[in-house]
Amino acid sequence: MRLREQGVPLADLASPALSRTGGQLSAAQVFTRVRAIPTGNVRYIDFMAPGILAQSVLFVAIFSGMAIIWERDLGIIHKFLASPTPRTALVLGKALAAGVRSLAQAAIIYLLAVLLGVQMNWNPLALAGVLLTAFLGAALFSTFSLVIACLVKTRERFMGIGQVLTMPLFFASNAIYPIAIMPAWLQLISHANPLTYEVDALRTLMLAGGASTYGIGVDLAVLLAGVVMLVVLGGRLYPNVAR
Secondary structure (H helix, E strand, C coil): CHHHHCCCCHHHHHHHHHHHHHHHHHHHHHHHHHCCCCCCCCCHHHHHHHHHHHHHHHHHHCCCCHHHHHHHHHCHHHHHHHCCCCHHHHHHHHHHHHHHHHHHHHHHHHHHHHHCCCCECCCHHHHHHHHHHHHHHHHHHHHHHHHHHHHHCCHHHHHHHHHHHHHHHHHCCCCCCCHHHCCHHHHHHHHCCHHHHHHHHHHHHHECCCCCCCCHHHHHHHHHHHHHHHHHHHHHHHHHHHC
């Protein structure tokens, strides 16, 4: 509703994500046939499905910070700042909203994965874990997006930085190829990339027989710690957007 009121069609946000998802799934089918990327006993399309979910969540969440710039232009931010509500609560609310939106993306990716024959894990606890991981990933990157918006303050700069960050975050992770085949310098970046831990958790929980590189506990702890740190930072920077 907020996006519609601000003149941003929902289709403009959904179409790029869906087109990328379709293209990546098609590429995954090709690589599965030619076995160009070593993924052990896991078919490449199975290996890539969790990465596509993480990328879909990332792509939408990384641009969600645009909302506070719109809100500033509409005068809403000034009303928030005049209220006694803690700034961290305002930032946390944005993060939770992004997390809820990610659940619909998870459902869409699951449907596409099933249609393409991905070997899924249907254990109820695993499904709950996937939703939790997607929720935390969306909350983390949406809060990161909000921090950027508080620093740059203009739509043009924000869109430029968002587009610059999205692809490096995605490609410097284990979303589309194993970390083991990366050059050493890229492996170091990947280990510091929170998207890597999100993908690792999703791959473990989504796929039948999935195995974690870091451990589910470590993956979720990294995501949760990232959310907490960014919410605190966002709370400190939040008033800047109105200046």
